[in-house]
Structures are given as structure tokens and as C-alpha cells.
Amino acid sequence: MSSSAVHPQRIAFLGTGKIGEALLSGLLRAGKRPAEVLVTARRPERAAELRERHGVAVCSTKEAAELADTLILAVKPQDMGALMDELAPHLAPGRLVISAAAGIPTGWFEDRLPPGTPVVRVMPNTPVLVDEGMSVISGGSHTTEEHLRRAEEIFASVGKVLRLPETQQDAATALSGSGPAYFYYLVEAMTDAGILLGLPRQVAHDLIVQSAIGASVMLRDSGEHPVKLREAVTSPAGTTIAAIRELENHGVRAALLGALEAARDRSRELASGGK
Numbered sequence: 001m002s003s004s005a006v007h008p009q010r011i012a013f014l015g016t017g018k019i020g021e022a023l024l025s026g027l028l029r030a031g032k033r034p035a036e037v038l039v040t041a042r043r044p045e046r047a048a049e050l051r052e053r054h055g056v057a058v059c060s061t062k063e064a065a066e067l068a069d070t071l072i073l074a075v076k077p078q079d080m081g082a083l084m085d086e087l088a089p090h091l092a093p094g095r096l097v098i099s100a101a102a103g104i105p106t107g108w109f110e111d112r113l114p115p116g117t118p119v120v121r122v123m124p125n126t127p128v129l130v131d132e133g134m135s136v137i138s139g140g141s142h143t144t145e146e147h148l149r150r151a152e153e154i155f156a157s158v159g160k161v162l163r164l165p166e167t168q169q170d171a172a173t174a175l176s177g178s179g180p181a182y183f184y185y186l187v188e189a190m191t192d193a194g195i196l197l198g199l200p201r202q203v204a205h206d207l208i209v210q211s212a213i214g215a216s217v218m219l220r221d222s223g224e225h226p227v228k229l230r231e232a233v234t235s236p237a238g239t240t241i242a243a244i245r246e247l248e249n250h251g252v253r254a255a256l257l258g259a260l261e262a263a264r265d266r267s268r269e270l271a272s273g274g275k
Helices: 018-029 044-054 061-067 077-090 106-112 126-130 145-158 166-177 179-196 201-222 226-233 239-249 252-271
Strands: 011-014 037-040 070-073 096-099 119-123 133-139 159-163
Touching (some): 018 037, 018 044, 037 044, 119 145, 126 133, 133 145, 145 159, 166 179, 179 201, 201 226, 239 252
Parallel strands (some): 133 159
């Protein structure tokens, strides 16, 4: 692959696991041409798979640094140091670096990349796999409005994007980054409850999943506060209020507050190098 002038529209993915490939696929569905996308892959069989599935070119880290104007780093946090060693010597000024690695602040990248490199930190969540992701972006000390808009455009192809100050990234990680797991946990528990009440597992699952989808759409589209939506289901002396009383008696609300604080604290530990 030739390493001539930078193509102003090229995006390179350094790391194409589930999240990286989901984002790549979303960009292509949104109209990005395969010729404008580069990917790196360490295993030859993975490189062949990406070429066949998406029609994109596979290149080295050095070539990505030389040919792309936007580089999306989607490797695991523990692999980011080695990637910086490969990338930094070849990264020319003006390239936008977007990191999707949990817990690593923009300053960490700025210390290892050429001076003045614009870095955007993003925390996506797994529903990017179905184009319903929630991605939170924060700019580093060298990013401009144009850099943030470019990052927003990329991640909007697989869901919703929200800008936040980097100081709020740990809280966003606790809420939306880890958030899908809390809902899966709740669905798992409610399915067990359905079985306890005498329903077949699949019936309980279908009832809960569709109820969750409907409630989510109402929350998103109605503009109503969740309390008002809940009250619309809660009749005096009815079944719903009996269930809610039990949730309150067992401290479910307090447990959620404590759980999200724990997730936020763990995100801070990881950002500071904690094991």
C-alpha cells in the first residue's frame, strides 16, 4: 500500500473486535465508501475476513498513521501501550485520534503522541451492535469544534451521541457504558419470577422483553418523566403498587444508587492505573 498524501476522508480502525467492527459496519451502512476506510488486523485470517465481509483495505499501524486523517483506537485498554509505541513515531500533525478504550484519559494519549495531537475519548456501549448505542464523547486539550463534530458524525451512525466534560466520563461509564448489563440482570431476575409464577421460560422472556421495548420507546418518545409514566400504570390498591411496595421494602432503589457509585469508583480506579 502506497504511503503518499493523506486522503482527507480516510478513517482507520486500529482494532476490530465486536465494538470496532460494529462501528465500521455502521459507518458503511451510513454511506461511507469502503475505499475510505482502513483497518488493522494482527491475524491474517481476520484480515481476510474483514476484506471479504466489508470490502475494506487492511493495513499496518504505520500505514494507517500515514494514510488516514482520523484514527479510531478500539483495542483493549491493556493493549493500548503497545499500540502507542507502534503509532506515535509515524503519526503526522493534524491527525484526529479517537479512543474507545475504557478508563484511559485523553491526557494519557497526549503524553505519548506528537505534541498538539487532538484526542477525543469516547465511551460507547454494546447496543452499537444493533445501531442503538449510547456513546459519550469528551475532547482533549487540543480538540476543536470540528474534531468533536467529526467524532459525533462517526458514532451517530450506530446510535445516539452525547458530549460531556471528561470529568463526567466515569459517571457516564457507570450509567450507560455498563448500563445494558443492569437491564439484562433485571430481565434475568424477572424471567425467574415468571417461572416461579407458573409461566414457561420462553413465555416469561417474551413478555418481559416486549414490555421493556415498549417502556423504552415510551420513555424516549413521550417526553414524560418516568414517575408520571409509572403512575399511569399504578392503580390505587392494584397489582402494580403491591409490587412496588415490595421493591421499596427490599431497598431496590438504594441498591441501584450503591451499584452505580461502585461502578463509577471502579472506573476511576482503572483510569488511575488500578488493577
